[in-house]
Amino acid sequence: MNRSGALQEIYGCIRDVPDFPKPGILFKDITPLLLSPTRFRRVVELMAAPFQEARVSRVVSIESRGFLLGAPIALALDAGLVPIRKPGKLPSARGRVEYALEYGTDALEMHRDAVGPGDRVLIVDDVLATGGTAGAATELVRTHGGEVVGLTFLIELDSLKGRARLKGERVEALLHYA
Ligand code: AMP
Numbered sequence: 001m002n003r004s005g006a007l008q009e010i011y012g013c014i015r016d017v018p019d020f021p022k023p024g025i026l027f028k029d030i031t032p033l034l035l036s037p038t039r040f041r042r043v044v045e046l047m048a049a050p051f052q053e054a055r056v057s058r059v060v061s062i063e064s065r066g067f068l069l070g071a072p073i074a075l076a077l078d079a080g081l082v083p084i085r086k087p088g089k090l091p092s093a094r095g096r097v098e099y100a101l102e103y104g105t106d107a108l109e110m111h112r113d114a115v116g117p118g119d120r121v122l123i124v125d126d127v128l129a130t131g132g133t134a135g136a137a138t139e140l141v142r143t144h145g146g147e148v149v150g151l152t153f154l155i156e157l158d159s160l161k162g163r164a165r166l167k168g169e170r171v172e173a174l175l176h177y178a
Contacts, residue, residue, distance in 0.1 A: 006042050011175055013039055014155065028155050028177070030065060030126050043174065044069070047152045048076040050172050051122050054149045058082050058115050062108070062125040062137055063089070069154060070124040077122065082114040084137050095144055099136035108133070110140050117145035128153040128173060131162030138169065 001009075013033035020027040034040055047069065060082045061070020067083060074081035087096070087107050094109040115121060121141045128134060128151075138148050148169060156162065156173035163171050 003046070006039075006046070007174065010039055010043060014175065028127055028157075030068070030154060034068065040072075043154060044072040044076055046174055047124070047154065047172070048073045051077060051150060051152065054122070055120050056122045056149060057119045058121045058146065060084055060110070060115065060121050060123045060137060060141055060146075062123070062133060065127075066125040069126060073122070073124055073152070079122070080114075082110060082121075084108050084110045084140065095140060097136045097140040097143065099132050099139075101132065108136050108140060110144065112144065115141055115144045115146040119146040120149045121146040122149055123151040124153075125151075126154050128156045128162040128166075128171070129160045131160075131165030134162065135165050138166070 013036060015029040015032050017027040017029050033043065056077045056079045059070050059074035059077060059079045061067050063085045071081055087109055090109050090111055093112045095112050096107055096109045098105050098107045123134060123137050125134060134151055141148050150170035150172060151166060153173040155175045158176050159178050
């Protein structure tokens with residue numbers, strides 16, 4: 001099947017859930033996609049493809065749905081897999097970045113020995129919304145000396161302008177919604 005046919009099938013596997021986790025949010029649920037090995041495999045191939053020649057040494061994936069995509073993408077690129085997690089989850093020495101939310105702040109952590117100078121890093125998550133999370137992950141990787149070669153998302157919510165917040169970075173997304 002060609003790329004656009006495959007993408008149409010993948011769009012058909014994303015479920016819209018209104019008012020989750022709170023009123024006014026239209027949640028993009030990727031779990032129907034995970035039920036189809038053919039389409040899930042295609043997503044992994046399509047998300048990894050732009051970075052096949054980028055000599056990626058680490059795939060950094062963001063808790064928690066980012067893990068589902070990051071793990072097979074790391075294998076496809078023959079790269080190490082690094083989880084970025086919410087505070088209090090990682091057991092060993094960690095670096096931390098705090099970032100602003102609409103109300104208040106949040107933080108992300110990464111093991112200190114997971115990324116270092118010389119690493120070429122691809123950041124993976126399921127959804128790019130405002131770009132706050134991905135921006136924080138980018139900062140965390142750079143603080144550890146890693147080079148961010150790009151960021152790849154299954155879904156981009158175009159109207160939230162996350163891409164503008166990631167200005168200067170290489171950003172790829174398979175599916176686009178207003
Ligand atoms: P943001 O920092 O605004 O770009 O939000 C990105 C994070 O929130 C990602 O880890 C997404 O998994 C999650 N997220 C934001 N908006 C949605 C949405 N409409 N549906 C599903 N996940 C979302």
